[in-house]
Amino acid sequence: MPAIASLECSRCHQHVSADLPQTVCPHCAGSLYVRYDLDEVKKNSTRPTPGGLQNMWRYSAVLPDVEPVTLGEGWTPMLRSQRYPQLYVKEEATNPTGAFKARGMSAAVSMARHYGLKKLAAPSAGNAAGALAAYAAAAGIEAHLFMPRDVPFANYLEGVAYGAHVTLVDGLISDCGRMVAERKDAEGWFDISTLKEPFRVEGKKTMGYELVEQLGWEYPDAVFYPTGGGVGLIGMWKAFEEMEALGWVKPGKRPKMIAVQASGCAPVARAYREGAAVSKMFENASTFAAGLRVPKPYGDYIILDVVKESGGTVIDLSDEAILDSLLDWARNEGLLLCPEGAAATAAYDHLIKTGFLKPSDRVVLFNTGSGLKYVDMIAEAMGLKRPAENESPEEKKYPERSPVGGIITPV
Template structure:
């Protein structure tokens, strides 16, 4: 496997050693500091084909998880719960649509990828306490992997997160604090207390390895489509780590020669009208977003008032000739019910934002029916039972009397 050559700042391009734990760029001359990308020495993989280097078990069968890509991940023993290699489901109604079903991951969401790899490296470095602010799903994933690694987890979540997120974090033994506020308020608490408490901050884009876990989504979707790019990728965008990770995967795939030459997918950043800082910045032609005031949407993973990587997300969307757009909660709910009743798939609200966005861009002519697109359902709909029921104005009915 290739060694990590260095960590590279996304802004000033300084090279930083990966021998010790790192957060943001320590030498960046400007504020906010740039995020750090993991860069590898791929010389050992020169001339290889992906089938030559995909990890296999003792019987020679390819691993059915994200660690099948160990050849492009850090060379450390993984803390794994079987994350990755999620289904690519072909729509029954739309010939050009594939749904990447991330709800089959451990803890039911795509967060298992990023947190699984971040906790793996924390364990490798000997870190004993980690902290995270979360809109919900990252909390459950961090709690699970921290439990598997024997690391103490401190989690800060908005008080109105889906109840499943709170229950699973408590069940895994994490130390959970509910905050009357948004994920930005939770992030402030972690930032203010981490040095005194001895926590390693594993917040979105505040360390290099969550991106590495999320980039496996890019490798997977390309492999599952026969090592070819789709025409577009729809990604529900809260913090945006998955989009940043997939774009990094596409860069690496081209460097390795594992994909056929051609235009990369158009990247579609999808948000809710109740919290749409990236979509608004895209529409205004801005290079960064402004913090969204009074964020409110039942798609809790999209309720991120100002993503730390907003400039990178906007750059990716524009370079790929994609777009950023926001859907109302009513449109999101309608798409949840549409896909449940017509495709047999119970989407998360974030995933339903992507399916609703596809319908919209098809109607406007931005995409054609024959375009091959991948829509990300980032979590299992069952994790959102309480908030989805509330959006449906659904309550438990009175039971009929049992027959005598």
């Protein structure tokens, strides 16, 4: 494993030492990137070969020199579509906590233990909280989770079961983040919010290494990524940069990066359409794709830069289109996608129809978590209820879908 050379600000590019735990750039509050001496890595390491570790730490040559807190995260399957020969699904549901968030939390909690931190806190739309609770439990560190009250029930259950301190908030993830920021100093918490510490990106970047390795060390033409906080998209772009510097990837144009949002919470899509450098707070955010309900991503400026540099785009879909795609993939591909993953499949269909992509383009889209973690959300979106005791399933005719009301989206 390489020593960390420094932490570099993504905005002002000043460097900060990694000898002590850091949050954001002390000069401009930009997100920090971990930087290694890649010439030294290239001299002492080669890219992974078949076999070896079957988790994200197979890329230890480009991860911090630390004893990992691992539950077997990463090295998730790349599934070829049954219907679209050039479409692949990176199935992040097989991660230990059922979602891609396990990668970032493995790296972040590993470094927290390395630094001797005792209390970690994070706001979350759901899956990050579950992952933090699991990895903190494995590391013997106290975890404090702040989530909107209407997160999928599985996320609340995870936090409680893993022994974390769980606070449910009447609001959105932005309200949860404010509460962490207001209390962290008095409570002695280290804030590992999205892009407010440098190591969750390091875990998420392994998705980029994996997808390229699983495609024979070649880039696809496009990558679809459901984008709430956007750490995975940002991390993959960092991975591509590192792989090119190391000579690990076959030369060629980097993939178009497609950021996917829900129309009920689409701050980055709106900023992209307006040609803005950053997003504005998205008022009254609402979608049953809970992980996409981030009204103002901290790293919005990085997401927009990556999309533009790659020749990609940002697209948002309605909850109705997302649900239709979720049911289509369940019935025709045998995959119960999470709503965020179904946003990506819906976006793929749309961009094929509009001609932005061709059916012959090799595309990787991310299903960022298991649909089974969202059974309450999906059932409500479908209008599905358990049959009454005196009804048989055959007698009960379930609607295919219905407008989602109540606390998840407006009626």
